[in-house]
Amino acid sequence: MNAWLEKALCDVAADATALRTVFPAVGRRVGRTVADTARVELLKAAPGAAAEMPGLYRYGDAAEKRAVLHALSVVDIGDTGVELVADALRTNDTRLVAAAMGEYAATHLDAPAYRHGVLKCVFMGIPLAAVAGLDRRxxxxxxxxxxxxxxxxTAAGREVPADLRTLLNEQDG
Incomplete structure (x- = not known):
């Protein structure tokens, strides 16, 4: 494990407010390809992460927001995360929309909000495999x-995504 990340994990375990400093630095310190995973690990290590997550999302860049959305499923933030998911679903950033429709959304969104999220994913070309809970929701x-x-x-002469056709065929079959 990266020495900087080890120290950052210790820092946030001792004081969750350290997330405010280390969270933005993750991409530079551990590399962008593993940044989401590292940020989620930082949030899991911080005992007070739930209180910090709305601020980290609100003031973060797209990568930081995406990591907070991924962490919603592993950090007990309660219903506070619903606002973060709703915000992500208002964006046109496919990475944020896909991250928003993880297990947290499948568990916490009401039926209309969940349906809206699924339809937004289909409209934006996000694979349905990225949507948690389709089998039960x-x-x-x-x-x-x-x-x-x-x-x-179809009426417009445009292609219907293959995963949508598959889902509809499974439900209609």
Missing amino acids: TDEELLRMLRDFAAER
């Missing part, structure tokens, strides 16, 4: 919305 209203989307794409 798909209901008739979501299927109707997805069928309507597919019909509109």
Whole structure:
């Protein structure tokens, strides 16, 4: 493990407010390819991470926001994370939208918000494999919305994403 990350993990374990300093530095210190994983590990190591996560999301860049969204499923933040997911779903950043639709969203979003997130993923070309909970959260209203989307794409002469066709065929079959 990177020596800087080891020290950062110790620092945040002792004082969660250290996240404010180390979180933005992660990409430079451990490399961008493992930055999400490192940031999630930092959040898991900090006993008070739940209180820090809204600020880290609000003031973070896209990579920091994405890591906070990934961490929602492993850090007990309660219903506070719903606001962060809602914010991410208002963006046009596919990485944030995909991260927002993880297990936290599948567990905490109400049915209309979850449906909106799934439809946004389909509309933005995000693979449905990125959406947690489809097997247990798909209901008739979501299927109707997805069928309507597919019909509109077909009527416009546009391709329907293969994973959407598969989902609809499984549900209709």
